[in-house]
Every structure is written in structure tokens, then in C-alpha cells.
Amino acid sequence: MLRQYELVELVKSYDPDADEDALNRAYVFAMKKHGAQLRESGDPYYSHPIEVAGILTKFKLDCSSIIAGLLHDTVEDTDTTIEEIQQLFGKQVAAIVDGVTKLAMIEQKSGSSKQAENFRKLLLAMSDDIRVLLIKLADRLHNMRTLHFCKPEKRARIAKETLDIYAPLAERIGMQEIKSELEEIAFAELHKEAHDSIVARLNFLREKDSNIVPKIIEQLQKDMEENGIKASVTGREKTPYSIWRKMQQKNASFEQLLDIMAFRICVEDIGTCYQALGVIHSKYHMIPRRFKDYISTPKPNGYKSIHTGVIGPENTRIEIQIRTFEMHEIAEKGVAAHWAYKQGQKVEGRNFRWMRELLEILEQAQNPEEFLENTKLEMYNDQVFCFTPKGDLIGLPINSTPVDFAYAVHSSVGDTCVGAKINGEIKPLRTVLQNGDQVEVLTSKAQHPSTEWERFVVTGKAKAAIRRYVRAHKRDQFIALGKDILDRQFKGEKLEFSEKALVNVMPNFEAESIDDIYAKVGEGLITGWDVLRAVYPAYKQSKLEKVVKAIKVPSLKNVLKKNKSKSEPLKIKGLVPGMAVHFAGCCHPLPGDRIVGIVTTGKGVAVHTIDCKVLEKFADEPERWLDIAWGDEAENEMHVGRLKIMLANEPGALADLSNLVARNNGNISNLNIVYRTVSYFELLVDVEVKDVKHLNDIIAALKASRVVSYVARSAQ
Ligand code: MN
DSSP: OOOHHHHHHHHHHHOTTOOHHHHHHHHHHHHHHHTTOBOTTSSBTTHHHHHHHHHHHHTTOOHHHHHHHHHTTHHHHSSOOHHHHHHHHOHHHHHHHHHHHHHHHHHHHOOOSTTHHHHHHHHHHHOOBHHHHHHHHHHHHHHHHTGGGSOHHHHHHHHHHIIIIIHHHHHHTTOHHHHHHHHHHHHHHHOHHHHHHHHHHHHHHHHHTTTHHHHHHHHHHHHHHHTTOOOEEEEEEOOHHHHHHHHHHTTOOGGGOOOOEEEEEEESSHHHHHHHHHHHHHHSEEOTTOOEETTTSOOTTOOOOEEEEEEOGGGOEEEEEEEEHHHHHHHHHTHHHHHHHHHSSOOOOOOOGGGHHHHHHHHHOSSHHHHHHHOBOOSSTTEEEEEOTTSOEEEEETTOOHHHHHHHHOHHHHHTEEEEEETTEEEOTTOOOOTTOBEEEEEOTTOOOOGGGGGTOOSHHHHHHHHHHHHHHHHHHHHHHHHHHHHHHHHHTTOOOOHHHHHHHGGGGTOSSHHHHHHHHHHTSSOHHHHHHHHOTTOOOOTTTTSOTTOOOOOHHHHHHTSGGGGSOOOEETOOTTOOEEEOTTTOOOBTBOEEEEEETTTEEEEEETTOGGGGGGTTOGGGEEOOEEOTTGGGSOEEEEEEEEEEOSTTHHHHHHHHHHHTTOEEEEEEEEEEOSSEEEEEEEEEESSHHHHHHHHHHHHTOTTEEEEEEOOO
């Protein structure tokens, strides 16, 4: 374990301005807080944060990072609060410790490693300060170094998680050294046999010629010098894990993997890299398809280097990497290297594409401390990652809600969702989800998607599902309406109505099912008459075809009942006393209209308006016509007028309509929907009024209404 003074000296060796006092206080604080807690190794727990701080000094991290490293487990594992840390060590250290603590919490929620990629993204998204992530990686590295003290069942889980999540994460931010070490320890744990056999073979090769690596290094170094190139040549055996990976990927045996040695030539600048490459390729046989130039075309993570495979010195197949010193530093230490460069000599490395923005901040920053403070990992900030109660991770676009989450889990969960618990608390469905939220969707079979949801969901999947449901649901309504319309239409014409008959006429309407026909009628795309004529082509349509037969005209008796003058005879002049009389259902005459009577068989006299189209039928029967007129007191009674209205298809429109009529002293006695489309209803409305003037007043009032797009006295 690092002693207190050793740690302080390490930090001061690269940062002379480090706050020595704060470092000392943090060291003691961690020791005190973790107190008698023990690691599984039997060591005092505080040895762990101190070792983590030690690892961080390897990357020459700033004083705040080292202090946060010392304190990183105090909030999670002791009674320490963030406020306490802020008071003692300042805002910055507190923010970093808070970040590391949050990462530890989401870690506990994660049950499966299936979604490693999502989990890595979540870690990156949550580490908005890069130092949080660096401490997390150092923490994991120390835990891996002491993995052998853990119980076996725990070991495998931690090792697998390390391979799935932390090693790729370290690679992602360019921390090559940490990545390799994490991989090697995890590999030895998870595939002990493979690991041991590869190590044994490597040892065997080494015994055959224990000096082969130094010999090749020496020869390559000489090659460079002879050509006037100042270079530093290093060489190593590849790590057991990288050999094993290659064996798996290429399905090759150990013997087939000849280039288990890799050499690296580091030079001053890019031009010299290509000079060095020329020397190698002109002296040694190049192995086809092994040449890769990542200097002219860097890897997506910003990695730069030239790779080539040759039959090298000692007639051995080797891999050679050629790069500048700076490229090397960045490849090995990644993010941390940038900081080191600022500290030391030069800042040129714009190699990490994703680091470019950070480097711009770095150039403007007055000191490294400020740089790191402003260094936000702008990664995956357009996404949030949330857990299911089982610990599965669901990645969603930013601003997603529990409804989006529900649809992401399964469309049936979305369709039936009624509410959500976020981190155990019931929250509104429109709540915006945050990274690491645990979301439990509450469902009910009785629930259906609501059009309201469309206003706040952000995922395409949720939007599409809601629209699909609403469309299907509307269709159900149209089917029911269309069936009703057809049923009445056929009955009104006294024709038999059967679904069987409809099957035969389906092609006429490009319908694939009877429901299609109903839906089309309901939506108003075809009329009941179209269907009736198709089923009974021989049926002679009456002149009244346009009248909607389904309308129930209130009997005069009922109308009169509502009026005070119910017992008095109709105030119509020109009638033979005692003669039965009724108002025609077609034109609904009102006092003020010019009227005419038609003598009918059995029903007495029917009163029509003079312009009623029905009268055409009686044109050649003048003997049935009766000249009549309204009596003086006719307007004291209520009469039924019929209006044709186009009304907006929206909630409350019908209520607005009936209110308007009532406010104008009218009374709706009957109402029938003729057509219904997505945007409007076509209605026939029977209104009890005194006379034509009264009806015209009501028409005027309706015309002024927002929800009424058309209104006129019905000509039907
Ligand atoms: Mn820890």
C-alpha cells in the first residue's frame, strides 16, 4: 500500500503546484471513514482507494482527480455525504465523487451482460466529467488485480463484466495499458485452461531462443541507424488474450499464428514514419494483406499507426508498427496523454477525433485543472438509457417518456400501459426519463392507447403504434355505423338485408370483406343506396332516394303533446272540418311557408311546402291537390323544421350545437347522422320552432358558430 508521503511525492513529481494539504487530508479522511472495514483479501478497506489514487498518478492526473480517487467509495460505503465532501474538499472533488457514486449505483441495477454495448454507452453518457470515468477504470483495475481474493462465483461474473464492458470502454477512450491489463486478468479467470496453455507455449518458444526478441530489436534498431533514422525500437510478445482472440477469430491453431511477436518503431514525425516503412519493406519480405496505414486513414477511435507484417530478422514472421512518439503516447494512455502533453511540452495531438472539441477547450484553458473541469464527455448526449425491473437496459432518444419506454419493451406493453413507476415512485406518463432510471410500466388490459400520448412521445415506434390503434379503432366505429345505415336503408325499402348478399357485391366496392363495405358506408365513401342498388340491381329507386329513410320523424301527436295548445285543432285554413291532417316528413312545412295539401288514401291530408319535390309525383293528379294556408294562430304552436348541418367531428361539437339551439328557444326533437368522416358529421336535425322566422334565427345563430361549417333548411 502506498504511504501517505509517497502518494504526495508522486503527485508533486509531475504537478509541483498540487495542494499538498488537501491530499494529506483526503488520505486521512478515507482511512478514518473506511475505518475497520476489510477487503476480501483481509487488507483494510482503505488500501483500495489509496491504490486507486496510485493508479491515477500513473496517468499524471490532476490533484482533484487524485483526491476524488481517495474518496471514491466513501459516499457509497460509509456514512459520508456529498455535502460533507464539498465542505472539506470543494465543489469539484464533490462533483467527481458524486459521479463515481452514481455509476456504482447503476452498476448494481444491471443484472445481465447481454447489453454490454448499451451499458458502455450509459457509463459514457453518465460520466459527464471525464475524470469520473478515469476513476471508474482505475477502480475496476485495482479490483481486478485483487480478484483472486474473491469467492469463485463472484470472480467469473466480475471478469466477464470486465471483458464485456470495462476493457472495451478503456479502449474506446484510448487507455490501451488499462485495457490490456484488464483483459489479461479476466482472460486468465474465465478461460484458465486456454490461458495457461498459451502461456506455456510462449514460455516454450522463449526457452528455444530466449533472446529472440532482443535480437530482433537490435537488428531493427541497426537498420534504422544505417539509414540515418533516429528511432526507438521496442518489441514484445503479444498478450495471451490477444493471441487467443486471434485464434478464435481466424479459427487458427497456435502454430498457424506465426507472428506472436510485435515490434514497434517510434520516430519523431510523420515523414520519418514513411521513411522507416521504406527501409523495412526494402530489406524484408512483406507478407501480403498485412499492411495497413492508419496514419492516412485513422481508426474511428482516432488510433494512428502504420502496421505491416514481414519475414523479419532471424527469418521470423513479425508484425511491425510504425508511429510517432506522440501517436504512441496517445495510443497507450489515451485521454490522459493529452493532459500530460499540456503539462509537459507540446500540444499537437489532434489524433482523437472525438477529442477535438475537448482540445479546443484545452487550448483556451488557463490551467489543466480548468481544462478538466470543462472537459465534458459529449458522448451519447442524444440518448438516455433506462433499466427494466429485471435490469435490462433500454436505450431511447433523449426526452423519451415512460410510454416510449413501454413501447420499446413490447408493443403490447405500450398499448396497455396505464402508469409508470420511476425508481419506485409513481410518475406521470409524460415524465421525461433520465439516464439510469429504473422504469416499471404499469399495465391494464382495459387500457387503450390515447391520442393524447402522441403529444409527448418521441420514438417512432410509440407514435406509429398509437396511430395504428387510433386508426383501427376509428374503423371499428365506421363499421358499426355503416352496418346500422345499411340495415335501416334496406328495411326502409322493405328489402331483405343479409350479409350473404353483400359478399357477392364486394368486388363492386373494391372491398375485401363485408366489414370493408360497412366501413366505407360508415365513413361516407359510398352511400347505402350504392350498396342497395348493387344488391338489387332491378330495384326501382323511388324519387325519394335522397331522403334518408332512417330518420324517425316525430309524430305530430308527440309534438303537440309538448305544447299547451295540444287539444286545439290545427290552425290551417281550407281544410274540410274533421279531415285528418299531417305534416309531410319530406319538407317539414312551417308557419310562414306557402303550403299545399295532398289528399292521401287512408292518411287524410298531407301538408307540403309549395316547393317540395314530392309534389312532382302528384303533378298529373290535380284532383288530390288542396289549396290550404296557415291559420292566424298557427305560430302559437310548435312545428318541426329540419336542418342539414355540417358539424366538425370533434369533442364537444354536438353539445355546442344543442346549446345554441336551446339558447334560441328551439328544441332538438330528433337528430340523425347521415355521413360521418374523420373531419365532419353531416347531420339532419329536427328542431321544434314557432315558424320560418324562428328557424331562420336559429340558422343565423348556427352559422356564426365555430363548429358549424354549413347549415341550411333541409330540402329533403
Ligand atoms: Mn472502489
